[in-house]
Amino acid sequence: MRSATPAPRERPHSATTADARGGGKAGGDGTVRGDDVAPGDDASRGDGSRVSGGRAGRRPVTSAAELERHALMIFEERGFDATTVDDIAAAAGIGRRTFFRYYASKNDVAWGEFDAHLETMRAGLAATPPDVPVLPALRRAILDFNTYPAAEADWHRRRMALILRTPALQAHSMLRYARWRAVVAEFVAERTGRGEGALEPQAVAWAFLGVAIAGYEEWLVRARADLIPILDRALGLLVDGLERSL
Amino acid sequence: MRSATPAPRERPHSATTADARGGGKAGGDGTVRGDDVAPGDDASRGDGSRVSGGRAGRRPVTSAAELERHALMIFEERGFDATTVDDIAAAAGIGRRTFFRYYASKNDVAWGEFDAHLETMRAGLAATPPDVPVLPALRRAILDFNTYPAAEADWHRRRMALILRTPALQAHSMLRYARWRAVVAEFVAERTGRGEGALEPQAVAWAFLGVAIAGYEEWLVRARADLIPILDRALGLLVDGLERSL
């Protein structure tokens, strides 16, 4: 889901991209930050064969996933705040302006294709048998939502560590969380026959979001632990009642 | 707590402040946004009497509270994003740079003296009799924390509406919430004998934060409702157990 690198082609006329500095009214001397990295270290195709799937127009130079990889590595190496968009763009071999066509902001890179993933949770909740009570249904759906193939576990951990430990990203994540909560609230509203904006669905959504994040933070602290059991314990606090669990 | 306007004095040599535009290398034509508003509409003292409390140095031209008032009004009128820091500074009759000496960012204006207020909650929790169970103690403390004098109710509503409905502020608020959660978690940790960073204290803090915000949102929707009963109902969801309340 995360590695769909499009068919790579060799880059003709790539001479200009080295000095790809956007913005900056400053007529200065250049301040070349990133070095001229090849856009992808994937296997390069020798011939100029046409592999395009009948799609019109110029082929993308990179992909959102590849940008995300570059960005995450630089973030980890230099820190999120100290990394400029130009750094990421240069590392990916694209211009600054192009970066913003893949991601709306520097913050958004960290979350990748969260929204698409979220849709699967919505669908999963909608498909829950009606005889499963609301809270256990949520518990199950949230666990599923956060279940990743083992191969991606390390990647996921690094991504979440970045998100949950960088203040700017913590803040920005609120907007993602809002959509996540909307999905949960929608389900609770439908199940309990209340309006989606009513207190109970919203409160439940908030509460589940909160304990889930607490679970994530616990997971990040425990070096080699599995996420799911911890998350399950956190969700259990709500499902079984806080009082009984303290 | 919020209205401590310092003794106003007439402003000598105020001629320059009209064109108080900071930054901007642009040698453009000016783009004068805010009009030259008087810094405070409070009663002006005629004589130049010395009322200072023995404090050395130049007296502040304005105050954080006054800036907050100006800012909130402009935000409501023009929208948060469309309001520039220069607008606020101009309205308050100060320079842009001076604004940032009162508040670290445009976002921070909205929250005012939240941190100071938070300390009282910490103290209140610490002073809770040990025979009161954890969850009811939290419920009580949170209600107290959000109890404002009736005179400030409208002000508080407007402030929270701004915060909870402006994406940029929603995001930024995460950082305030983190400190709020830390206070709650500290209390729970002490009561339950766990580490402050352990899963349960953090989860409880998150959950209470969440339902409290849900309560606030409900309050904002209901035009003339009181905050406290709604908030109490939201907190009750956790204290009494989610399941029993759905």
Added chain:
DNA sequence: CCCGGTTGTGACACCCGATGTCACAACTTG
């Protein structure tokens, strides 16, 4: 093989939030 339509990129120009620096204003105390 050129031609128009489509899609992606790069350069340029700007806006605005935020920060460091420094000179100067205003006030207190001696």
Added chain:
DNA sequence: CAAGTTGTGACATCGGGTGTCACAACCGGG
């Protein structure tokens, strides 16, 4: 009045984000 202290304003600079426009690269069809 001089010296020390505190607040303010102007200047310069950085970096994220956006609109615009020309151009590149690919498609199909004539």
